[in-house]
Amino acid sequence: MFQSPEYSNTLSLKLSEVLEDVGVNEEMVMNRRRVNMLMASITTVTFRSTCRNATIHYLGSQSEGTTTIGLNSDVDTVIVKYDYNVMQDWSEWKQGKNNLLMIQNENVTSGYCFLQLLRSDVPLFETIIPSENYIRDGVGRILLRNTLLSGIREDAERHGPSNAVPGGEEYTDTDIVYAFPCNSWPQSASQFLESQGIGSLLSPAMKRYVADNECFVVGASSKISTYPELEWRISTSLGERCLMFSLNITQLQCYVLMKIILKTFLDPQKESALSSFMCKTAMLHCIENTERNIWENKNLFTCLTFCLLKLRGFVQNENCPHFIISENNLMAGQFTNEEKDNLLRKIGDTIQGDARCLLRITIDDLGYRLQVKLNRIPLIPHAILDSRAVNEECSSLLLLNLAKVISKSQLTILAYTIHLPHSNIERLKQVIIKLANYSIFGNRLEQFASRCLMKVLSSTLGSIIVSSSIVQNNQVPYSSLMYLSLGLDSDVTSGRLKLASVFYRVGDMDRTEFILRQTESRYNPDVVEAVCSCWSYPLKSLLSAEFKRKCCEQNENCIFDIVSFCVRFLQIEVNCVPRELQYEMMRSTRDDMQHRSLIDSQWMNYAVVDSLPYLYFLQYKTYGKLHRYQDRQRALNNLLKIIVQGGNFGHRETTLNLLGQCMEQENKYNEALQCYMLSIQQRERNNAAKFHICRLLAKCLRKVKD
Structure with missing residues (x-):
C-alpha cells in the first residue's frame, strides 16, 4: 500500500468520495446517531414507566454512524439494571441495597473483576450464601456468578454474554447484553x-467527559480466565462511544474501511476471533x-x-491493549498459532496488495465505485445507487426501525398494564401520567420518546373507557373523547380508526363515515408505509420512492405523517370492536396455545389488524x-385490491378473515371459504379462520336442509 504521495492523495480523495456516496458522510452519520439515541430513549422510558429500574443504551456501529447498508451492522443494546450497588470502595456502600464489592487482584484477568456480596444492613462482608447465583470461594468470600445475567430470550440466540435477536427483513438485528452499573x-x-x-484526540477536557460516563460490569469472563464462572468484564462502552463521537469524518471512514477489509479479506467466514472492536482499538491507538x-x-x-500495520503488530505480539483499560489484552487466548499465522498472512497480503485489494471489494460495490471514480471503467447507468439514493435508503430503514420500536413499546406497556392487580383503566392512566412527566421534565430525547408513547396509548385508554360505558348507557364519555383526540396523530391512521370504531x-x-373519509384522504399509498412489530415478518414489497425521499429530507418528526401502525384492541375494549373483528380475540384453541411463543402471547389475545385493510372494512360496514x-x-373492491396487490402488512390472515365475512354478507360463500383457506395458509395455527370455516360450513348445511 505504499505509493507516491501524488498517487496516494488522489486515491485517498476518490476513496473518501466513494465512502461518502455509500453513506459514510457527516449528514448520514449524525442521522444514525440521533435516531439510535431516540430509540434507546423510547425503550428506556418504556422500561421506567412500567416500573423496571433500567436504562437502555444503543451502542456499537449503528449508534456511532460507522456502518453502511452493505455492512448491515447489528444494534448493540446494553440494558443496565440497577438491582445491585457495584462499588470499588467501602465509601460507596448503601444501606438496604444489594452491595457488591469489585475485586481486582492477581487472580483476576486485567479488565475484569469478581463481585463479592456485602451485607445490606451494615457495611460488612456477607457470610451466608443467599441463593444459587452465589458461590463461596476458597477464602470464604461470597461471590456472584456471572451467569446471573445470562438468561436468554425466547426469540434470541446465545452469543457470549449477549442475546442475538433477529430483526427480520428490512429491520436491524439486535445483540442484547445485560449489565450492572458501577458507582x-x-x-x-x-x-x-x-x-x-501526541494526537489531540484526548484533551484533558475530553478525558474528564469520558470519565463522567457510566461504566458497567457484564457477565462474561476472559478467554484465559482461571475462574470463568466468576469473572465479570468491566465495560467502558459509553466512554468509548464519546471517543467515537469526537472523531472527524476521515477517521470514521478509515474505521469503516477497516471493517470492510475485515469482512472481505481477513475473516469473510467469521471463523477467527479478530473483531471489528480490535480494528477500532488499533485505529484509536494510531489516532x-x-x-x-x-x-x-x-x-x-x-x-x-x-x-493495518498497527493491527498486524497487535496480532504478531498477541497483544491488543484496550484503549481505555490498557492492561486488558483483547487478544489474550484468542488465537491458535495456526490462526495467528493465517491472520498475519492475510493482513500482510492486504497491505502489500495496494489499491488492487480495494478494487476487489464487493461490499456496497466499493471496488466498482472506486474504479469509476478513478476513470478506469465507465459508469453503467442504474448499476449502482447514487449517493442520494443511498442516503434515502439508509434514512428510510432508520425511521422504519424507529417506528418499530415505538410500536413494540406500545405492546410492552399494554402487556404490563393488563397483568397488574388494579383496574386496567387506572393502570394505563398511571403509565400515561409518568410519560407526561417525562414529556415536561425529561431531556430532549425523553420528551420526544414520551410524546410518541403517550399518543399511541391515549387512543387505547379512551377506547377502554368507552367500552365500559357502552355496556351501561351506549354513550361516549367526554373523558374518553379527550384521550381519543390525543391519540389522533400517533400516526397516519391507527388513532383515527380507533375513534371511528367507537x-x-x-x-x-x-361521524364514523366522516372520520373514515378524512383518514382515507390522509393515507397516500405512494408515501405511507405500514409498520407492525407484533412479529418479524418479511416485507412483501419495496419501500416507495416518495417514502424514502421524505425520510431523507425531513427529520424523525415526519414519522407521524408517513407511518401507519396496526390497530390493536385489548379484550377489555371488546365493546368498541366490530363483531367481525371480535373473533380475532378467540383465535386459539387449547392446542394452539401450546404453539405460541412468548412474543406471540403479547398480542394474540388482542384483535389486531393492519390499518389500511381495516379502514376499507369499516367503510364497507358503514356505507352498508x-x-x-x-x-x-x-370499499369492498379496495379491500380486495390491497390483498391481491400485497403490501407490507403484518396481519394478512386477519385481513383475509374480514374479507371472507364481507363475502358471506354478499352471499358469496365459495369466495368466503377461499378467503378463509388462504388465511390458514398465511398462519396455520392461532387463526380464527378455522372457526369461520366451521361456522360457514354449518350455515351452508342449514341452507341445504332448508
Missing part, C-alpha cells in the same frame, strides 16, 4: 486518564499517536495503511348501514 470510574483506567499522546492534521481525506489511504359501535354512522351501496362496493 465510579474503574481504577484500572487511571492510566488512560493520566497519559497524553492518539499521530498529529491530528494527518487525518484528512487526502491522507485516507495512508491512514488506513497505518491502522362511533361505529355506538351507531353514529355519520347508510344504504350507500355504490360506496360500499367501492
Whole structure:
C-alpha cells in the first residue's frame, strides 16, 4: 500500500468520495446517531414507566454512524439494571441495597473483576450464601456468578454474554447484553486518564467527559480466565462511544474501511476471533499517536495503511491493549498459532496488495465505485445507487426501525398494564401520567420518546373507557373523547380508526363515515408505509420512492405523517370492536396455545389488524348501514385490491378473515371459504379462520336442509 504521495492523495480523495456516496458522510452519520439515541430513549422510558429500574443504551456501529447498508451492522443494546450497588470502595456502600464489592487482584484477568456480596444492613462482608447465583470461594468470600445475567430470550440466540435477536427483513438485528452499573470510574483506567499522546484526540477536557460516563460490569469472563464462572468484564462502552463521537469524518471512514477489509479479506467466514472492536482499538491507538492534521481525506489511504500495520503488530505480539483499560489484552487466548499465522498472512497480503485489494471489494460495490471514480471503467447507468439514493435508503430503514420500536413499546406497556392487580383503566392512566412527566421534565430525547408513547396509548385508554360505558348507557364519555383526540396523530391512521370504531359501535354512522373519509384522504399509498412489530415478518414489497425521499429530507418528526401502525384492541375494549373483528380475540384453541411463543402471547389475545385493510372494512360496514351501496362496493373492491396487490402488512390472515365475512354478507360463500383457506395458509395455527370455516360450513348445511 505504499505509493507516491501524488498517487496516494488522489486515491485517498476518490476513496473518501466513494465512502461518502455509500453513506459514510457527516449528514448520514449524525442521522444514525440521533435516531439510535431516540430509540434507546423510547425503550428506556418504556422500561421506567412500567416500573423496571433500567436504562437502555444503543451502542456499537449503528449508534456511532460507522456502518453502511452493505455492512448491515447489528444494534448493540446494553440494558443496565440497577438491582445491585457495584462499588470499588467501602465509601460507596448503601444501606438496604444489594452491595457488591469489585475485586481486582492477581487472580483476576486485567479488565475484569469478581463481585463479592456485602451485607445490606451494615457495611460488612456477607457470610451466608443467599441463593444459587452465589458461590463461596476458597477464602470464604461470597461471590456472584456471572451467569446471573445470562438468561436468554425466547426469540434470541446465545452469543457470549449477549442475546442475538433477529430483526427480520428490512429491520436491524439486535445483540442484547445485560449489565450492572458501577458507582465510579474503574481504577484500572487511571492510566488512560493520566497519559497524553501526541494526537489531540484526548484533551484533558475530553478525558474528564469520558470519565463522567457510566461504566458497567457484564457477565462474561476472559478467554484465559482461571475462574470463568466468576469473572465479570468491566465495560467502558459509553466512554468509548464519546471517543467515537469526537472523531472527524476521515477517521470514521478509515474505521469503516477497516471493517470492510475485515469482512472481505481477513475473516469473510467469521471463523477467527479478530473483531471489528480490535480494528477500532488499533485505529484509536494510531489516532492518539499521530498529529491530528494527518487525518484528512487526502491522507485516507495512508491512514488506513497505518491502522493495518498497527493491527498486524497487535496480532504478531498477541497483544491488543484496550484503549481505555490498557492492561486488558483483547487478544489474550484468542488465537491458535495456526490462526495467528493465517491472520498475519492475510493482513500482510492486504497491505502489500495496494489499491488492487480495494478494487476487489464487493461490499456496497466499493471496488466498482472506486474504479469509476478513478476513470478506469465507465459508469453503467442504474448499476449502482447514487449517493442520494443511498442516503434515502439508509434514512428510510432508520425511521422504519424507529417506528418499530415505538410500536413494540406500545405492546410492552399494554402487556404490563393488563397483568397488574388494579383496574386496567387506572393502570394505563398511571403509565400515561409518568410519560407526561417525562414529556415536561425529561431531556430532549425523553420528551420526544414520551410524546410518541403517550399518543399511541391515549387512543387505547379512551377506547377502554368507552367500552365500559357502552355496556351501561351506549354513550361516549367526554373523558374518553379527550384521550381519543390525543391519540389522533400517533400516526397516519391507527388513532383515527380507533375513534371511528367507537362511533361505529355506538351507531353514529355519520361521524364514523366522516372520520373514515378524512383518514382515507390522509393515507397516500405512494408515501405511507405500514409498520407492525407484533412479529418479524418479511416485507412483501419495496419501500416507495416518495417514502424514502421524505425520510431523507425531513427529520424523525415526519414519522407521524408517513407511518401507519396496526390497530390493536385489548379484550377489555371488546365493546368498541366490530363483531367481525371480535373473533380475532378467540383465535386459539387449547392446542394452539401450546404453539405460541412468548412474543406471540403479547398480542394474540388482542384483535389486531393492519390499518389500511381495516379502514376499507369499516367503510364497507358503514356505507352498508347508510344504504350507500355504490360506496360500499367501492370499499369492498379496495379491500380486495390491497390483498391481491400485497403490501407490507403484518396481519394478512386477519385481513383475509374480514374479507371472507364481507363475502358471506354478499352471499358469496365459495369466495368466503377461499378467503378463509388462504388465511390458514398465511398462519396455520392461532387463526380464527378455522372457526369461520366451521361456522360457514354449518350455515351452508342449514341452507341445504332448508
